[in-house]
Amino acid sequence: MAVGLHDFPLIPEIKGIRIGVAEAGIKKPNKKDVVIFELCEGASVAGVFTQNAFCAAPVRICQKHLGLSDGSRYLLINTGNANAGTGKSGLDTALKTCEVLAHETGVSVESILPFSTGVIGEPLPVAKIVAAIPKALENLSGDNWKSAGVGIMTTDTLPKGSVRTFEFEDRTFSIAGISKGAGMIRPNMATMLGYVCSDIAMDVEVLQAILKDVVNKSFNRITVDSDTSTNDSCIAVATGMAGNAKVTSVDEPLAQAFIAAFTEVMQELAHAIVRDGEGATKFVTVEVVGAAVEPDATKVAFEIAHSPLVKTALFASDPNWGRILAVVGRAGVDGLDVDRVQLHINGFEVARDGGRSPDYLEEHGKQAMAPEEIHVVLDMGMGSESDIVWTTDFSHEYVTINAEYRT
Amino acid sequence: MAVGLHDFPLIPEIKGIRIGVAEAGIKKPNKKDVVIFELCEGASVAGVFTQNAFCAAPVRICQKHLGLSDGSRYLLINTGNANAGTGKSGLDTALKTCEVLAHETGVSVESILPFSTGVIGEPLPVAKIVAAIPKALENLSGDNWKSAGVGIMTTDTLPKGSVRTFEFEDRTFSIAGISKGAGMIRPNMATMLGYVCSDIAMDVEVLQAILKDVVNKSFNRITVDSDTSTNDSCIAVATGMAGNAKVTSVDEPLAQAFIAAFTEVMQELAHAIVRDGEGATKFVTVEVVGAAVEPDATKVAFEIAHSPLVKTALFASDPNWGRILAVVGRAGVDGLDVDRVQLHINGFEVARDGGRSPDYLEEHGKQAMAPEEIHVVLDMGMGSESDIVWTTDFSHEYVTINAEYRT
Numbered sequence: 001m002a003v004g005l006h007d008f009p010l011i012p013e014i015k016g017i018r019i020g021v022a023e024a025g026i027k028k029p030n031k032k033d034v035v036i037f038e039l040c041e042g043a044s045v046a047g048v049f050t051q052n053a054f055c056a057a058p059v060r061i062c063q064k065h066l067g068l069s070d071g072s073r074y075l076l077i078n079t080g081n082a083n084a085g086t087g088k089s090g091l092d093t094a095l096k097t098c099e100v101l102a103h104e105t106g107v108s109v110e111s112i113l114p115f116s117t118g119v120i121g122e123p124l125p126v127a128k129i130v131a132a133i134p135k136a137l138e139n140l141s142g143d144n145w146k147s148a149g150v151g152i153m154t155t156d157t158l159p160k161g162s163v164r165t166f167e168f169e170d171r172t173f174s175i176a177g178i179s180k181g182a183g184m185i186r187p188n189m190a191t192m193l194g195y196v197c198s199d200i201a202m203d204v205e206v207l208q209a210i211l212k213d214v215v216n217k218s219f220n221r222i223t224v225d226s227d228t229s230t231n232d233s234c235i236a237v238a239t240g241m242a243g244n245a246k247v248t249s250v251d252e253p254l255a256q257a258f259i260a261a262f263t264e265v266m267q268e269l270a271h272a273i274v275r276d277g278e279g280a281t282k283f284v285t286v287e288v289v290g291a292a293v294e295p296d297a298t299k300v301a302f303e304i305a306h307s308p309l310v311k312t313a314l315f316a317s318d319p320n321w322g323r324i325l326a327v328v329g330r331a332g333v334d335g336l337d338v339d340r341v342q343l344h345i346n347g348f349e350v351a352r353d354g355g356r357s358p359d360y361l362e363e364h365g366k367q368a369m370a371p372e373e374i375h376v377v378l379d380m381g382m383g384s385e386s387d388i389v390w391t392t393d394f395s396h397e398y399v400t401i402n403a404e405y406r407t
Numbered sequence: 408m409a410v411g412l413h414d415f416p417l418i419p420e421i422k423g424i425r426i427g428v429a430e431a432g433i434k435k436p437n438k439k440d441v442v443i444f445e446l447c448e449g450a451s452v453a454g455v456f457t458q459n460a461f462c463a464a465p466v467r468i469c470q471k472h473l474g475l476s477d478g479s480r481y482l483l484i485n486t487g488n489a490n491a492g493t494g495k496s497g498l499d500t501a502l503k504t505c506e507v508l509a510h511e512t513g514v515s516v517e518s519i520l521p522f523s524t525g526v527i528g529e530p531l532p533v534a535k536i537v538a539a540i541p542k543a544l545e546n547l548s549g550d551n552w553k554s555a556g557v558g559i560m561t562t563d564t565l566p567k568g569s570v571r572t573f574e575f576e577d578r579t580f581s582i583a584g585i586s587k588g589a590g591m592i593r594p595n596m597a598t599m600l601g602y603v604c605s606d607i608a609m610d611v612e613v614l615q616a617i618l619k620d621v622v623n624k625s626f627n628r629i630t631v632d633s634d635t636s637t638n639d640s641c642i643a644v645a646t647g648m649a650g651n652a653k654v655t656s657v658d659e660p661l662a663q664a665f666i667a668a669f670t671e672v673m674q675e676l677a678h679a680i681v682r683d684g685e686g687a688t689k690f691v692t693v694e695v696v697g698a699a700v701e702p703d704a705t706k707v708a709f710e711i712a713h714s715p716l717v718k719t720a721l722f723a724s725d726p727n728w729g730r731i732l733a734v735v736g737r738a739g740v741d742g743l744d745v746d747r748v749q750l751h752i753n754g755f756e757v758a759r760d761g762g763r764s765p766d767y768l769e770e771h772g773k774q775a776m777a778p779e780e781i782h783v784v785l786d787m788g789m790g791s792e793s794d795i796v797w798t799t800d801f802s803h804e805y806v807t808i809n810a811e812y813r814t
């Protein structure tokens with residue numbers, strides 16, 4: 001029951017990128033669960049990964065391989081098994097799949113980036129993945145974006161994609177990406193999983209800097225259930241096939257044009273994860289303004305977004321706004337003066353000066369909470385800093401999905 | 408569907424304490440919702456209160472009145488309305504009810520301590536409470552403990568009480584208490600609400616010190632849903648009627664004997680809140696050992712207890728232990744070496760050296776997760792500090808209760 005999630009867009013070929021998809025039968029039969037991205041030689045590849053100390057084996061290998069100068073040529077992705085909490089043997093199995101793909105394609109092992117998502121703590125079924133690799137290589141194509149979007153799904157109900165083009169000095173550039181994720185979503189430095197490719201030519205250091213910055217305005221500002229995944233990974237690829245003079249600084253006008261379009265793609269992919277959040281019936285924007293310092297705004301926004309009481313009230317479309325104030329009060333903000341706090345929901349003033357607004361009527365609250373899209377604006381009355389977080393409500397379906405996840 | 412919650416115990420009269428109960432019809436008809444404790448002159452009264460900055464009006468008044476030297480004579484408690492998020496008029500309404508009770512009983516306003524619990528953000532129905540005060544005073548009695556336990560319930564399914572007696576130098580001392588709470592439970596300095604009375608004679612400073620210390624081992628170590636209430640209050644009363652020489656130091660042998668029995672009462676009351684947690688089907692003890700410093704153990708224990716993914720797995724009796732490791736990894740513990748982490752559930756070794764135990768079988772996990780009482784022991788492998796937190800699972804019933812709370 002995704003909230004306002006559009007159909008997968010028509011994504012044209014991004015020059016320098018080919019995608020292959022196969023069914024390995026890792027967790028379920030008849031499910032696309034292995035995806036391979038082939039990147040042209042010389043592509044710039046940037047990545048950000050989970051900050052969870054229990055990060056998965058493939059995350060560790062990605063970080064190591066990305067740091068080498070060799071250049072990445074293939075992304076190897078499987079769903080159905082996260083290869084996390086698998087200790088040292090997890091590293092061996094992840095590396096084994098890289099070795100097989102390297103052998104089949106004639107590249108070095110270090111130019112393969114592996115990604116896994118699914119159940120934590122069970123051994124990776126290496127043989128199944130190895131058997132699927134040639135099948136995925138057979139159907140490599142520039143037109144496989146939607147198929148790849150489907151191939152990386154776990155509890156997602158729909159594949160998630162986004163595409164933008166922009167013009168710069170008579171040249172057209174394209175950016176396309178896919179993402180997945182619906183539960184264990186509280187990304188910290190990246191989400192599980194996002195892949196965004198462009199035909200722009202860009203230095204890898206610039207691409208990495210842009211990725212890190214934009215992730216903080218997109219994937220790192222969404223939360224479904226406060227649990228940071230062990231496998232979060234977000235990869236940006238610039239193939240250079242658009243033919244521009246290579247971007248070497250974020251200050252170049254072309255870099256700025258790229259950032260604008262890239263941010264749109266990244267936010268759309270991040271929002272898509274929230275819209276398809278496990279059991280989601282609402283898409284909620286939590287905007288905190290009037291903070292003394294930005295970290296206060298970020299903290300309060302996430303605390304509101306994580307509160308089970310706020311989330312169940314959202315599910316019920318119940319304007320139980322007192323729960324939001326209670327969260328603000330317990331968030332531990334230094335110097336908070338509750339008598340200056342204001343609250344708006346979908347444009348209705350609900351609370352003023354720390355209490356119910358004089359003009360507030362219960363019917364306003366009900367009207368404000370009725371839509372699928374809820375915009376909460378909390379003014380702390382302390383300064384001019386702000387932040388935005390996107391989240392979902394908490395429904396019966398969330399409990400059902402997560403109680404029955406492994407069955 | 409309370410988990411292993413025993414019937415309300417037979418609580419004998421605590422000399423110096425009388426309790427009156429009435430129906431004010433604050434939120435629902437035919438529900439006891441006003442409770443008055445009468446304390447004998449000279450009783451020592453200690454209190455700890457919520458740290459939520461949006462603390463309720465009655466909490467502010469309690470803190471002010473407790474700080475005065477006059478001595479507390481009455482506790483005035485209502486359910487159905489929290490008088491929180493009500494701004495300045497909330498203070499006026501709370502004070503008004505104190506004034507009426509003071510007038511009726513001939514004591515000073517400052518010797519009344521008011522407490523409210525219920526919906527946040529709605530004006531306190533003063534007239535209803537004022538009308539109920541004489542009725543409650545009419546039935547003041549030493550035998551009304553169970554009736555008081557019922558009178559302070561909100562979403563609780565059962566009243567919660569605890570009683571202990573202990574002997575010291577041929578004298579018998581009694582400690583009795585009641586508590587309430589089922590949701591918005593993540594006490595910080597106290598819970599919403601607890602009242603514990605003893606006939607011991609004890610200096611108020613000593614009683615306050617003991618209360619603060621024991622709260623940190625009982626109410627401040629439980630969590631249902633991570634949301635700290637605006638109204639948390641825990642009050643300890645020592646009437647002095649047992650006739651002992653007044654305790655003036657925590658180092659006295661009698662103080663130590665009192666602390667032992669008092670801790671049992673406080674933990675039983677705190678556990679009762681968890682056992683009756685909204686929608687609870689499990690009573691879960693999360694014990695973190697092997698931490699380098701105690702705050703790390705506390706933090707990790709609460710993070711595990713708050714994780715929606717862990718809680719829904721507990722609800723399903725699903726040994727999805729990878730979710731527990733994922734929480735440990737994201738908890739932000741400095742210097743965590745995941746390869747040293749061990750996990751036991753109800754005595755079964757599940758994870759060793761950061762991965763699945765070599766001997767682990769899925770059937771062990773299922774067996775471990777089946778009972779209503781779950782004991783998780785997470786060894787961080789970093790040192791010798793530890794802490795314990797008690798919590799519940801996350802069920803459909805929790806969502807139902809909180810989505811329909813105000814209807």
